[in-house]
Amino acid sequence: MPHVVVIGAYGSAGVAAAETLADSDFEVTLVDDGDPGGGLCILRGCMPSKELLSVAEHAHQARHDHRIEGADALSVDLADTVETKNDRVLGFAEHRRNAVHDLAERENVTFVHDTARIVGEHEVEIGGDTVEADYVVVATGSSLNVPAVPGIEDVDWMGSRDVLDATAFPDSGVVMGFGYVGVELVPYLTEAAGMDITVIEHDARPLDRADDRIGDELLDLYREEFDVTVETGVMETAVEERDDGGVRLFLDDGSHVDADQLFCFTGRAPNTDGVGLENAGIDATGEWVADTMQSRDAPWVFAAGDVLGERMILHMAKEEGYLAGENVLRHHAGESLESYDPIPHYVMFAGAGVYPYASVGYTVEEAESRGYEDVVTASRAASSDGIFKSKQVPWGRAKLVVAADGTVLGYHGLHHHADVMAKTLQVVVENGLDVRDLPDRAYHPTTPEILDGLFRDAKSQL
Secondary structure (H helix, E strand, O other), rough: OEEEEEOHHHHHHHHHHHHHHHHOOOEEEEEEOOOOOOOOEEEEEEHHHHHHHHHHHHHHHHHOOOOOEEEEEEEEEEHHHHHHHHHHHHHHHHHHHHHHHOOOOOOOEEEEEEOOOEEOOEEEEEOOOOEEEOOOEEEOOEEOOOOOOOOOOOOOOEEHHHHHHHOOOOOEEEEEEEEEHHHHHHHHHOOOOOOOOEEEEOOOOOOOOOOOOHHHHHHHHHHHHHHOEEOOOOOOOEEOOOOOOOEHHHHEEEEEEEEEEEEEOOOOOEEEOOOOHHHHHHOOOOEEEOOEEEOOOOOOOEEOHHHHHOOOEEEEEEEEHHHHHHHHHHHHOOOOOOOOOOEEEEEOOOHHOOEEEEEEOHHHHHHHHHHOOOOEEEEHHHHHHHHHHHOOOOEEEEEHHHHOOOOEEEEEEEEEEEHHHHHHHHHHHHHEEEHHHOOOOOOOOOOOHHHHHHHHHHHHHH
16 A cells, blocks of 8 residues: 655645545555644634734724724723634634544544654654655645844844734834735734834835735825834844844834834745755755646655745645645556646735735736736726725725736735625636626625726726
8 A cells, every 4th residue: 555644734735635645545644743733824824813803903993983982092902812812723723633633533544743754765754763655745834934134133023923922012113024914913013002013115015916006005004094104115234122122123225213022024934944855855945846746856755835935825725735635646646747827816914904905816917928918907996986985994996907808817906895805706717707798786885896897997998
């Protein structure tokens, strides 16, 4: 019986691969040393962050509705917030662990709660014992990427994990990193923790894939609605501790920012150290895994999820995990491997979740790189539709990307309810629907009116 080892079985990618392989005639060994275990998204990512953002969302909407008296006196109980988050998250994690342990009840599946490391050709060391493996699936996830800013090792900084567990914050903070984590957690720090925040943004605007006007809208939103100072077009050059225990962050334009606390929301790096990939002859720098989830240097090693250092998105990690498991079976059977080429689908809970950013499908540049010519675009401000004003959420903008033949290629929106509209546009984009076949009227004044306006505008241009 062929043997496959899944390293990192509690994570989203690992458990997806495990579910696929458990239904095969392989001997399957699942390994994870997580404590308590459950994967990054559940314990330290998607789920706990949404728990915190929900309280920031409620506080923000109450404070910014002039019809509600006394809202300025609202305060957030951070201890209660964290306790509630912990209770729910631990329940989600237990469900994940139970799912993995249930798999291990099968005759062909074993779970080992320990560390695993590749030590040679088709050899894996698990908790001190060496086993032979026909295949290995590496799903070891990622960890915080700490930037190499001089002096950072001498100051006390907080990452996203620290923020999720903190029940008290100082008065001010400076944030390095304005990607997914920074965009989501900064409004929590201002609305729930009441901090004065300065953000360092290396580019002219955040949201790399977004239309410039959407990136500019986010800047205006954070500066005006959330009272965040965003320094754009600058880089950090050094950081030092001040005499009062705070920090001073130096920038390449000659200026500096003083704050009580430094936050590192600087992305994540793949967990490849300690896995022993080099013992399999794998150079884990650059694109070391093909789009089949098979490593380029060792055909018996597959990988999925954050360890690839690419998409680092939950639903994509699961899809990669399923494909890795399926392609292990295909490779063993001598069949051609399937490739992973997903249509982009991202949701970022910007603006404390009041103004989420959703991106489904391709941007104009991505569409043109795929051979589409004469691409049509439609753009619309949320303020153009009265429903957003009535709901006291007037900020935002959306953009539709359509091929010359009418096929909807992409939707990108920063506005209220953009996250729930993402599923509708996913159906439209992934099924290659023609914008002229889409109804462009709502049945009642609702926030999807912004989509109706985009559809009408695109149709008029075709």
